[in-house]
Amino acid sequence: MATFFLLFFLIIIVSSLQIHAANELSIQTLTDWGSKPGFIENARLVVQPHGGYVEQSLYLEYSDHGGYKGHDSLEIVHRFELPEGSVVNDLWLWVGDSIMQAVMMETWTARAIYDSIVSQRRDPAFLAKEGNQYELHVFPLKSGSFRKIKLNFIAPTKWQGERATASLPFRLLDADNSKEKPVKVLFKTPKDNWGWPCMLEAEEYAFQDLIDAYGFRYKKCDIPDISKYSSLNRLERTLTMELVNCWKNGK
Numbered sequence: 001m002a003t004f005f006l007l008f009f010l011i012i013i014v015s016s017l018q019i020h021a022a023n024e025l026s027i028q029t030l031t032d033w034g035s036k037p038g039f040i041e042n043a044r045l046v047v048q049p050h051g052g053y054v055e056q057s058l059y060l061e062y063s064d065h066g067g068y069k070g071h072d073s074l075e076i077v078h079r080f081e082l083p084e085g086s087v088v089n090d091l092w093l094w095v096g097d098s099i100m101q102a103v104m105m106e107t108w109t110a111r112a113i114y115d116s117i118v119s120q121r122r123d124p125a126f127l128a129k130e131g132n133q134y135e136l137h138v139f140p141l142k143s144g145s146f147r148k149i150k151l152n153f154i155a156p157t158k159w160q161g162e163r164a165t166a167s168l169p170f171r172l173l174d175a176d177n178s179k180e181k182p183v184k185v186l187f188k189t190p191k192d193n194w195g196w197p198c199m200l201e202a203e204e205y206a207f208q209d210l211i212d213a214y215g216f217r218y219k220k221c222d223i224p225d226i227s228k229y230s231s232l233n234r235l236e237r238t239l240t241m242e243l244v245n246c247w248k249n250g251k
Contacts, residue, residue: 023175025078025177026077036068040176043061044058044059044184048189054155056154058150058152061146065144072140072142072143076147079136088134088152088153091125125138173226180224185222187220
């Protein structure tokens with residue numbers, strides 16, 4: 001019985017759907033036309049380097065900020081981009097006190113299952129991909145409350161001598177309709193052989209040592225608002241750059 005509910009609570013797919021490049025977050029009902037702005041609460045990004053690639057885990061809480069007061073069956077629709085070359089390898093959905101892991105399957109089968117579960121007012125999620133463009137659906141959201149997910153992906157590491165850089169998914173976070181878009185970045189390594197991390201485009205935000213309740217060691221950086229870094233320009237403003245994380249041998 002547990003396997004049945006795992007499959008039907010959360011579905012992740014890789015599809016050939018035609019999705020136009022966008023970073024948008026909206027909330028909609030199942031019966032009315034149109035939508036209202038969606039919001040991201042408590043965004044947290046855990047970054048762990050592995051040499052040729054960087055593993056990134058993004059924890060997000062979605063809300064409508066009471067935009068559909070009285071509705072308890074809202075759908076979250078989040079269209080977003082990830083850094084070039086990224087591959088999503090896991091997705092988790094919080095359902096009450098439980099955490100459900102995604103199941104990957106063929107596009108149309110997954111979509112049919114998602115629609116059938118939505119019609120029964122259950123708890124599915126649906127993730128479609130086309131190139132670097134993703135579209136995530138989560139149902140249901142009760143107005144004024146939130147739904148939480150964990151999106152896990154790997155992105156290529158770019159090496160220049162002994163310095164490595166990797167793009168962070170701040171375009172995804174820019175879909176948040178909040179005026180300010182804070183995010184907590186945690187740098188996780190089993191040892192300190194990666195040196196001290198820094199933000200190339202935001203060096204004013206320094207990392208600090210952190211040990212959590214389980215004894216894991218991190219370096220933590222709180223950025224109060226990432227919106228001003230969503231389209232950074234260098235080289236006399238002719239090249240658009242993303243906010244990147246940089247590791248050096250030593251501070």
